[in-house]
Amino acid sequence: MNITPNIVILTGAGISAESGLETFRGSDGTWNKYKVEDVATPEGFARSPDLVNNFYNKRRHDAANARPNKAHLALAKLEKNFPHSFLLVTQNVDDLHERAGSKNVLHMHGTLNHVLCLTCHKRAEWKGDVTAESICPHCHAKASLRPDIVWFGEIPFYMEKIEKALSQADIFAAIGTSGLVYPAAGFVGLARQAGAECFEINLATNPATYELFDEVISGPATKTAPDFVDNLIAKYSQVTD
Incomplete structure (x- = not known):
């Protein structure tokens, strides 16, 4: 049978930096x-x-x-392969994910x-x-x-939906975010409690969050995110007995 994981992706400013956004x-x-x-x-x-x-x-x-880059496009590709079990949570206020083709996107900091x-x-x-x-x-x-x-001192949007998705996640990946600012900093903990396999994908390794993830992948998002997506699709597209 095909195994379909529940996937939650969190993105931050690092994923749009390669599109030229500060x-x-x-x-x-x-x-x-x-x-x-x-x-x-x-x-x-x-x-x-x-x-x-x-x-x-x-x-x-x-x-x-700005234009969507290969990382944005890769996540849109991931959603197309898992359309009913995929949620993209972004801290970014640009619309590059949507312009890349992503549909199930929550902008926790507004737009x-x-x-x-x-x-x-x-x-x-x-x-x-x-x-x-x-x-x-x-x-x-x-x-x-x-x-x-959402400005400093205000409550991020969609927190109830995000926390519910994290509580059911099989895969959680934080891409292009420092992972230091709450509430997003607590997402990996919620995903781990649910038994999810957790990945950090960032330009550089962050010692403060390194031990929270099962795997840490360092490098530009335009390289690491497409590789991560392709590996995930290949893994879960296999038919098992």
Whole structure:
């Protein structure tokens, strides 16, 4: 019979870095020109909404111009092979996974392509810049839109769904993420409790998380992720008695 594993993948900024998108912990780039408390907290938005919107307008523009890389495409391929037992959880706010073909994606930190209205509390798809003149498509309020991004001090999205999936996982892989920030840092522990085989796939080995995983794979995501996917598909495509 065919063995179909429940697969949960967690991705972080490292998987999109090779598409040209800056990482939060990068040594240079957009993040280092701003204080986190000014552009990634509700308090910062309340103090200076124009500053925050301009920051995310640039990120939205950069993400729109980026292209999915081989790692994104590999994960879309993995989902196609296990369509009913695959969940992709991403900490990234770009849409490169979807543009690569992934369908079952949860953006736990929100997405650049949506805004949240502080007047009617509804969300809306949004592709262009957000300014003080932007009008909510639901309630038509002006100057009420904020990026639909989970900022520091806010609760990530879909935690109940994610934890349920982890509790049923046979395979868990963290790709391109430091694994140091909670709640995502606790995902491997939840997967291990479920008996899942756990993989860390990152550019460099992380001593702080090394012992938490069954296997640690180091190298660029565009090389390691496709190899991981191909090996997993080959392993579980075999027919056993």
